[in-house]
Amino acid sequence: MEIFDLHHPLILVFGILGNIVSTGVYFAPLPTFIQILKQKSTMGFQSLPYVVSMFSALLWMYYAFIKKGDTFLLITINALGSLVEFIYIIIFLVYATPSVKKHTIMVVSATMVLCIVISLGSFYFLEGVSRALVVGWICVGVSVCVFAAPLTIVFQVVKTKSIDFMPFPLSCFLTLSAMMWFAYGMFTSDLCVTVPNVLGFVLGIIQMSVYKYYKQNRRKVPGILEAKEKEHIININTSNSEVYPVDSGQSSATETEEEKNTTKGGGEVIEHNKCRPRATVDVEPCGVEVVTISVKPVLIICTA
Secondary structure, rough: OOHHHHHHHHHHHHHHHHHHHHHHHHHOHHHHHHHHHHHHHOOOOHHHHHHHHHHHHHHHHHHHOOOOOOHHHHHHHHHHHHHHHHHHHHHHHHHHOHHHHHHHHHHHHHHHHHHHHHHHHHHHOHHHHHHHHHHHHHHHHHHHHHHHHOHHHHHHHHHHHHHHHHHHHHHHHHHHHHHHHHHHHHHHOOOHHHHHHHHHHHHHHHHHHHHHHHHHHHHHHHHHHHHHHHOOOOOOOOHHHHEOOOOOOOHHHHHHHHHHHOOOOOOOEEEEEEEEEEEOOOOHHOOOOOEEOEEEEEEEOOOO
């Protein structure tokens, strides 16, 4: 009891910090759902991560209820997480397509049935410490799946060499959350809280390292693109160039007659047709094409 009193302030500190950081984790997808509300479409996002997160939060809340000791902070954060994930799923179902909505409802139903089976089975067939131990290790397994899920995003980033698929704030919050709950589990001597957060911390460090590596490489890309763009810049010398408006209503016969007078050598050619100027462009040296403005096209003559 004396040791518990000595460590009790640290348990409170890490528990509160864990609640704060985990709240950030739960609200990290909020911009995505604001975008879904604005677009009135799920835009290809998947509902499975939110269903699994809700399932995990419900199991941890049940574990906190049946475990003896100071588990109030575990109950509060997982109650909040269950509510937030439930709201996300409802928003997803409102704007999902019929096929996606049907699939999501099936997944949510199966998850809820599994959660009820675990709760009722452990409540009626297990007692005391064994009940909390079994439910706790089931929570560990689910948490490992939740922490390992972002590895698919890491593989996608490595494959595409693009960090657009990896939201850095979420990875950062997950790593900090794992650190806080790892410390909380250590001071409360709860292996079921400690073990999954060790893995969560390691995977979080991997995610942030991958993000930093490809972000540094990404900074070099604009310079490469600029160098490539300079190779294709068209230098228009306005002092030796002439621009003439051409009437779009000109007959095809007149255009044919003019084309006969066009020289084959390239460079700048100016032609006249009954006091009506017409210009052609040599696309070989500069690659300039006809630019249409309003109704009348304008041809730009440039010299190499």
